[in-house]
Amino acid sequence: MSTAEPPLWPHCAHGADPAADPVGCRGIHVPGHTVCLAHLSVDDRDSYLAALTPGAGIDHRGTHFTESLLNALLNALHDPETGHPRLGHTKFELATFEGDALFESVIFEDCALFESVIFAGDHALFGQATFKSSANFASATFKGQAGFDQATFEVGSAGFGSATFEAATFESRAEFGLTTFEGIALFDSATFEGGAGFLMAIFKDTARFISATFQGDALFTDATFKGNTWFNSATFQGDAWFESTTFVAAEQLGPLACTGRVVLSGAAFGGPVTLSFAARRLECRRTRWSSTAEIRLRYATVDFAHAVFEYPLTIAAEPDPFVLANGRHLAEEPFPILAVPRDPRVRMASLRGVDAAHLVLSDLDLSGCLFAGTVHLDQLRLEGACTFDTAPPAVWWRWPPVRFTERRVLAEEHHWRASQPGAVQGWNVAVLGAGRAGPLQLAPVYRALRKAFEDGKHEPGAADFYYGEMEMRRHADDIPRSELGLLTAYWALSGYGLRASRALAWLGAAMLLTIVLLMAFGLAKDTPKQTAIGTVPTGGGKVTFEIDKDDPQNSTGNRFTGKRFERALNVTLNSVVFRSSGQDLTTAGTYIEMTSRLTEPVLLGLAVLAIRNRVKR
Template identity: 75%
Template sequence: MSTSQPPTWPHCAHGADPAADPVGCRGIHVPGHTACLAHLADADRDAYLAALTPGMRIDHRGTTFTESLLNALLNALRDPATGHPCLGVAVFGSATFEGGAVFRSATFIGDAVFRLATFKGNALFGSATFIGDARFGSATFEDIALFGSATFEGDARFGSATFEGVAGFESATFKGDALFESATFKRNALFESATFKGDAWFGSVTFEGVALFGSATFKREARFGLVAFEGDARFGWVAFEGDAWFGSVTFKGIAGFGSVTFEGVALFESATFKGDAGFGSATFEGDARFGSATFVEADQFGPLVCAGRVVLSGAAFGGPVTLSFAVRRLECRRTRWSSTAEIRLRYATVDFAHAVFEYPLTIAAEPDPFVFTDGQPLAEDLFPSAYDPGVRVASLRGVDAAHLVLADLDLSGCLFAGTVHLDQLRLEGACTFDTAPPAVHWRRWPPVRFTERRVLAEEHHWRAGQPGAVRGWNAAVLGAGRAGPLQLAPVYRALRKAFEDGKHEPGAADFYYGEMEMRRHADDIPRSERGLLTAYWALSGYGLRASRALAWLGTAMVLTIVLLMALGLAQDTPKQTATGTVPAGGGKVTFEIDKDDPQKPTGNRFTGERFEKALNITLNSVVFRSSGQDLTTTGTYIEMTSRLTEPVLLGLAVLAVRNRVKR
């Protein structure tokens, strides 16, 4: 309140000076008098105090209290039964307490109004009971303010209050709402073992010293939005039974949330952690949201347990950090890492879409529960014993994978389309992919059978969306988008190269198969090329299915044998003949040796002898050898065709075996 403006109540005006202080004393008139309690005549003051009884309403707005004057007032209101002051509605708005203000164990039956009050000495409210609202808005505590073990049955309003000394609320109980918006704690703020049964509002509060909330309990919402913790903030063993809001909070020192339990949603969106982010052994029964948070120097985050989601989308990590989470889902969309990082997980499904990192980053599954430095394992009671502790990746879209390492992850549902430098991705340990549907599937005629191979989730989605799709292909979930063969062929090609660089040739073969499948189904290739790819697929599975090539080879050989027996082998082996001519008048004889043309077979053509000859010719054809058998003209062409096709099929079978076993 401006000193040049008089208060709204009838005031004492003691010491007013038209030049220096036209208002004078601002204390409200004592009833029946024209002066405040501080400037009342001794006899009148004694009479006023003598008339007071415990539980009476008092109004001393703007009054200046010395320690002795305040003690006299409280003694007049002391309850003989308890020996402690008992006040009804107590109005001390804009009052000034020049000495110690001792309200220890006092009971305020009605509202306690200390709005705009100034406490120049110690303000001692330990074990006090506020049955009505406690209003300390914009109050100033120039020295120690102690509310330890106090009970606030109504609302506790400390909005815009200033605590220049230590503020102690240890073991205090707030049954109504606790409102500390825009308050300033210049030294330590002690809320250890406090109980907040109503909403706790700390919006825009500034903690310049250490803020201790150890073992506190928040039964309903706890809001710390826009708070600035200049020193350490320690919330160890706190229980937030409702939602906890720390949006836009700044932690300049240590943010100590070790062993804290969040039963509702924990929101740290846009928070800034300039020191360590201590969430070791923290338990989140709901979601933990750190969207757009900034971690400047945090080197450890966790290990923690979260039964819901840990949201790090839009967050930024400034230094090397290790994240250790046992969490159901981790969302890291557009998260930025400016240094090396390691993310170790259990039970999690990870969404890493459009994350940004310029240094090596590892995402790994932790096979065993996390262990603290003291050797104690992290409790995972929030997860049933039958729940799979493995880690699944949902998306890597938009990620530059040049520095990404994945270890022991389930990639069966991962979306890869749009990933940059996917060929430089490092896969370590047992990283698994989805597979093609097993067994034979009937789609009218003929039946469809897919051989086992590694398949991307996006191929599952594309095939499931095709007309007449067979059962077994997984349909796309909402938000997965849709990628076709044109988009998936480069993805398969890049993963193939990544497996080849890792000397994992069998895995690379599966991705080569997928690449060729996508090329065969793409709409932009010429019909002739599609036909060639189809033939390549049908004959040998793109040179990767030895059984298919061998089956065709066997079929070709049987067909060759049958044709040779039916049409190719001559009826009999032709005999050589010699014809002699004696010229007239001479003794010289010339013999011309000729051989009859092989005759077409007649009679029973499928005899054991003919089978043996046909088999010999066919086997020689497989290895490019001539059988030397006498064949009919048709048989000659059959042999030529056999010598062209069967060695190719044999070569494809050998190639397929080689692609599966080479290292």
């Protein structure tokens, strides 16, 4: 109401000035008088207060209360039976309370109207107050601490009642701990400039915080929401604590924006729910879902360790700003964590202790995610562009140079490799919570993720995790020496059948070595001539000849000629495909060809296998 507009009730007009304040005091007339309670004479005030009885209705709209005047009014309504003030229909709209406003343990038997009230003192305390019908604090301003601890907002006898704090402003801390809201609780567009505490509060009906602003931490720890819960377009500039909170029938929570943490650790959801958060971090440690759920996020890092869910649950990154019911986007600009450069990626920090049988991850950054200890990880579904960390780049400045195979790598392997003596720079040791997970623990994790990728028809991803599994087996402490030798050879020759370039390199080296050996020792100097040896009888008769062929002889001259290279290459190429070249070879050349026909086709097969694993779907 503008200062130039008179109120709708007959008002006191004390101190009116046609130039400065034509309205004057806006306090409503005390019955039988033409001034408000604040400007009533002492005798008339005493007479009015003496006439009040517990449970009487009062109307002091627009009245300016000092602390002593309010205490006198409440003392006049004191009920000897309950030991507390008891008020009927109460009207304080547009009133101002200077000093502390102490309504503790007051019983409001009918509607309590505090609309547009200004609590200008250090404290406005309604602790253990009881509102048996509607309580309206819409557009009220609390300049000091607002305390509603253990207050009760009941439903009226007609079956309705609400606690309304729409557009209220709490300039200091607001406490609603242990408060019970029997009816609808409305905090739409309320502003909490200090902290807000709803510890162990109970909302038995709808709880609405639409477009509410929390400029400090908001504590809903151990609260219970039994009806629909609305935080649409709410903004938290501190942390939003919903630790151990129970949501019995909430269908959605958000979209909301939080520059700090949204803490849902230990919370419980009783029905299907959709959570929509644009936040810096989401903590869901030991959170329990009893029905299907979908969590859509922007910017957040998610800690999902030991969460419990029995039905399908999806965690997905939202690429675009959330759309509200009115078609507008959720505002993100006022928050420094969401400032340019914008990076709406969602990062998963931990899935330890989770049963992933019903878990779906979509478009998440899993580069820092801890997987060790996850149950049924092979049944995890990865959809969209889920990314993992990779091996560090090649290091050429040290001796010997080190080059790691490019592949998807788990955060725990980064931590383990970085913690080893003589670790190569590039492995990340600063993986929070990685602990002492080593090859023995990580090999089953890689195996399970490989199966999850295979079930999703993502063979290249499955190949990377197979490589990781074999690496962990090769570095495990309990591996037998014979198996270690086989795995090392398998790794060196073809990258566990996954690196075609490595197998082809070895194939090329083997062929080159074969060619050199054949040119040096394997090719015969000339094609051996057949010779016939026999005897001719003197008296005539049958002639017998023995046909033989000389052994091929190695060349004694220049062995490394173009002609001999061509012949050696022909032998070598035929060996790769299990064919005989038909060339005359020395005894050494025969053994060289036999060795070539055994090793080179194997290397070729490994290269073909590696290419297939990379391109098939």
